[in-house]
Amino acid sequence: MREFKPQPALPAPIQNVGIIGWLRENLFPNIPNTIVSLVLLAFFVTVIPDLFDWLFFSADWIGASQEACTGEGACWVFVSAWMQQFIYGSYTDSEIWRVNVCLVTLGLVIAAPYMLPNELRNKIGLPLFLLFPFIGAAFLDGRLFGLEYVSTDYWGGFSLNIFLAAASIIIAFPLSFLWALGRRSDMPFVRSVCVVLIEFFRGVPVLALFFMGSVMLPLFFPEGTNVDKLLRVWIVLILFMSGYMAEVFRGGFQAIPQGQYEAADSLGLSYWQKTLLIILPQVIKVSMPNILATFIMLFKNTTFLLIIGIFEILSTTQTALTNSNWLEGHAAEGYLFVALVFWVCCFGMSMISANIERKLDTSHRS
Amino acid sequence: MSPEHIPKEAPRTKPRSFYNNPRNRALFYQLLLLLGLAYFFYSIVSNALANMEARGIKSGFDFLFTASGFDILMTLIPYDATSTYGRTFVVGLLNTILVSIIGIVLATIVGFIMGVAYFSRNWLIKRLSIVYVETFRNIPLLLQVFFWYFAVLAALPGAKDSISIGESIFLNVRGLFYPSVEEQSGANIVYASVVLAFIVIFLLRKWARKRQDETGQQFPILSTSLGILFALPLLTLFIMGVPFYLDYPLLGRFNISGGTSIIPELMALVVALTVYTGAFIAEAVRAGVQSVAHGQTEAARSLGLSERRIMSLIIVPQAMRVIVPLLNSEYQSLVKNSTLATAIGYPDLFTVFVGTSLNQTGQAIEIVFMTMAVYFVINMTISFIMNRFNDSVALVERK
Numbered sequence: 001m002r003e004f005k006p007q008p009a010l011p012a013p014i015q016n017v018g019i020i021g022w023l024r025e026n027l028f029p030n031i032p033n034t035i036v037s038l039v040l041l042a043f044f045v046t047v048i049p050d051l052f053d054w055l056f057f058s059a060d061w062i063g064a065s066q067e068a069c070t071g072e073g074a075c076w077v078f079v080s081a082w083m084q085q086f087i088y089g090s091y092t093d094s095e096i097w098r099v100n101v102c103l104v105t106l107g108l109v110i111a112a113p114y115m116l117p118n119e120l121r122n123k124i125g126l127p128l129f130l131l132f133p134f135i136g137a138a139f140l141d142g143r144l145f146g147l148e149y150v151s152t153d154y155w156g157g158f159s160l161n162i163f164l165a166a167a168s169i170i171i172a173f174p175l176s177f178l179w180a181l182g183r184r185s186d187m188p189f190v191r192s193v194c195v196v197l198i199e200f201f202r203g204v205p206v207l208a209l210f211f212m213g214s215v216m217l218p219l220f221f222p223e224g225t226n227v228d229k230l231l232r233v234w235i236v237l238i239l240f241m242s243g244y245m246a247e248v249f250r251g252g253f254q255a256i257p258q259g260q261y262e263a264a265d266s267l268g269l270s271y272w273q274k275t276l277l278i279i280l281p282q283v284i285k286v287s288m289p290n291i292l293a294t295f296i297m298l299f300k301n302t303t304f305l306l307i308i309g310i311f312e313i314l315s316t317t318q319t320a321l322t323n324s325n326w327l328e329g330h331a332a333e334g335y336l337f338v339a340l341v342f343w344v345c346c347f348g349m350s351m352i353s354a355n356i357e358r359k360l361d362t363s364h365r366s
Numbered sequence: 367m368s369p370e371h372i373p374k375e376a377p378r379t380k381p382r383s384f385y386n387n388p389r390n391r392a393l394f395y396q397l398l399l400l401l402g403l404a405y406f407f408y409s410i411v412s413n414a415l416a417n418m419e420a421r422g423i424k425s426g427f428d429f430l431f432t433a434s435g436f437d438i439l440m441t442l443i444p445y446d447a448t449s450t451y452g453r454t455f456v457v458g459l460l461n462t463i464l465v466s467i468i469g470i471v472l473a474t475i476v477g478f479i480m481g482v483a484y485f486s487r488n489w490l491i492k493r494l495s496i497v498y499v500e501t502f503r504n505i506p507l508l509l510q511v512f513f514w515y516f517a518v519l520a521a522l523p524g525a526k527d528s529i530s531i532g533e534s535i536f537l538n539v540r541g542l543f544y545p546s547v548e549e550q551s552g553a554n555i556v557y558a559s560v561v562l563a564f565i566v567i568f569l570l571r572k573w574a575r576k577r578q579d580e581t582g583q584q585f586p587i588l589s590t591s592l593g594i595l596f597a598l599p600l601l602t603l604f605i606m607g608v609p610f611y612l613d614y615p616l617l618g619r620f621n622i623s624g625g626t627s628i629i630p631e632l633m634a635l636v637v638a639l640t641v642y643t644g645a646f647i648a649e650a651v652r653a654g655v656q657s658v659a660h661g662q663t664e665a666a667r668s669l670g671l672s673e674r675r676i677m678s679l680i681i682v683p684q685a686m687r688v689i690v691p692l693l694n695s696e697y698q699s700l701v702k703n704s705t706l707a708t709a710i711g712y713p714d715l716f717t718v719f720v721g722t723s724l725n726q727t728g729q730a731i732e733i734v735f736m737t738m739a740v741y742f743v744i745n746m747t748i749s750f751i752m753n754r755f756n757d758s759v760a761l762v763e764r765k
Binding site: 025026027029033036037040041186187188189190193203204205206207208211212215216218219220221222223296300301303304306307314318321329331332335338339342343346347350 | 392395396399400403409410413414416417418420486487488489490491494500501503504505506507508509512513516517520521698701702703705706708709716720724730731734737738741742745746
């Protein structure tokens with residue numbers, strides 16, 4: 001009786017593995033797909049070389065004025081010449097370090113909870129976080145610290161977008177949490193006030209809110225008081241953000257099991273102990289991805305401030321485009337630069353958000 | 367154990383204090399809030415009245431009946447400088463509704479195509495969908511509006527060297543010009559036939575459903591409906607001798623006459639809104655389809671359904687439960703975002719009312735509140751319609 005000797009396995013057919021296999025599987029699996037793939041490939045082949053040529057190879061990179069733009073491609077000189085304006089607006093040259101300090105501090109304040117040891121986190125990290133908007137604004141203004149006074153008329157550029165967005169969401173945190181608590185309250189009057197507040201700020205276009213801040217709010221202050229325009233806008237941003245965040249928190253509250261409340265009650269905790277020590281940490285945890293998504297929306301919406309005459313980055317770009325020394329049409333370069341800046345920030349944040357979501361996902365789904 | 371060993375509740379030494387009674391506390395807090403709010407509103411109203419008097423601003427809605435004195439770039443109803451502010455409001459409102467409807471329809475189409483493209487077997491199509499969503503979702507909408515308006519449409523040739531398709535559609539820096547359909551006598555009968563076709567289809571569907579319930583026999587409802595929808599109006603059209611003619615735009619020396627045109631402001635706004643919202647809708651569609659458990663597909667396959675029927679009968683109805691609420695909020699934000707028209711001068715409600723009219727009359731409070739109310743009502747309407755739609759796709763649980 002012959003012993004069974006297994007033959008060595010045959011190699012996979014050449015058309016099913018390697019590059020050919022991948023191409024067959026992913027680009028040309030059947031006739032309609034093949035046609036679509038070919039059309040798309042043809043499109044890329046015709047467009048991409050020209051695009052790269054315009055973007056990089058024929059572009060002008062070095063120079064300081066429009067005369068340097070001689071090539072056929074993009075004129076990046078436009079962007080580099082206006083770079084300081086794009087980032088800092090018209091902020092006094094010698095004081096720009098203050099803006100930088102502010103941005104770095106913002107980064108530190110956000111990173112602090114991750115770096116500080118547990119016991120210091122709530123005692124130092126949290127107050128710093130909540131106080132940052134006020135200290136930062138006072139520092140940029142300068143008068144309180146005995147520094148040179150820089151009027152808010154000169155604040156601008158991308159740093160203003162970042163500062164406004166961050167300062168608004170930080171203050172909106174406690175405010176929206178209160179609104180969300182009010183919306184869940186047993187007291188009918190408190191509940192209805194909160195519902196009206198939340199639905200008002202969510203249901204109205206943010207642009208109308210900005211107009212309300214710039215043309216209507218001055219009418220509401222006592223005669224003679226002159227409230228800074230940027231401050232009014234900031235208030236509007238905070239309220240707008242609070243409306244959206246309150247709904248995010250409401251979703252978070254709904255995700256907390258009833259047992260958590262009951263357990264806290266049976267331990268004899270007071271309402272605020274229960275809310276702040278038991279419920280809030282869990283709510284923040286489950287709503288973190290949505291909070292970031294809301295923040296991204298707010299951050300993109302800071303460009304709307306252009307319409308009421310705040311010199312944020314897009315507004316600065318429009319000014320640069322109509323500057324008499326740069327009239328040869330650099331709209332595409334300017335907008336691409338701003339788009340890139342925003343894209344990097346927003347895409348980065350949505351990556352972080354996805355990451356947190358994965359990390360926090362301690363649910364028992366397997 | 368005898369009952370007397372059960373410790374009795376300690377007798378209250380004093381009745382529960384008035385302050386610790388939760389009912390009283392709730393009343394107290396609400397009273398406090400009410401007083402605070404009353405003071406807040408009293409102070410802003412009295413401040414506003416004092417300020418308006420000091421600045422000589424009139425109040426009330428009388429301005430709605432006075433002549434506005436400015437012209438509007440694009441109007442759907444007749445309008446000129448002698449028309450009232452009330453009419454300005456209506457013109458703006460109609461323009462807002464126009465851009466919202468076009469935007470919603472186009473964004474839904476783009477969004478669904480791109481959302482489904484994510485699940486394509488084709489690597490290129492899948493990448494294209496991902497790149498589209500991630501690019502346009504993360505760039506501010508206002509920037510996109512500016513890009514289309516100032517960088518793309520402004521770079522189009524002038525009227526003289528218009529890009530033309532078959533000498534009937536022209537695209538230039540002043541907008542898109544295309545032939546308009548003008549009606550002649552008898553056109554109304556054609557319109558009536560379209561309505562009739564819809565009524566017939568509605569009755570047919572009712573009858574077919576009833577027959578299926580009673581006998582179990584299916585009726586090819588989709589193909590019959592489509593047939594009726596096209597055949598009936600076409601038949602009337604030819605019987606009436608085609609009571610329409612096309613008014614072609616004519617290329618003159620400096621401008622284009624005749625036909626209909628779409629102004630570049632509207633084009634830029636619609637393209638930007640479509641592309642931006644489309645990216646969000648694509649994301650919603652992707653989330654919806656992914657929310658359907660894979661077991662559903664496997665179960666359907668094992669029942670022997672074809673891939674197309676799996677999609678239309680199993681996946682889509684379940685995915686819609688996730689997609690519809692998301693669509694609702696995307697549509698609402700599209701309407702709210704259409705206010706960006708004011709940045710490029712498309713005459714929507716915001717531009718003509720909060721922009722021009724407010725500048726001329728100075729009646730900030732009335733105008734801003736009227737505008738807010740309009741957007742509120744539009745969004746409520748969308749929400750109402752989408753909630754109805756949601757009810758029809760929602761999971762019907764066994765009672």
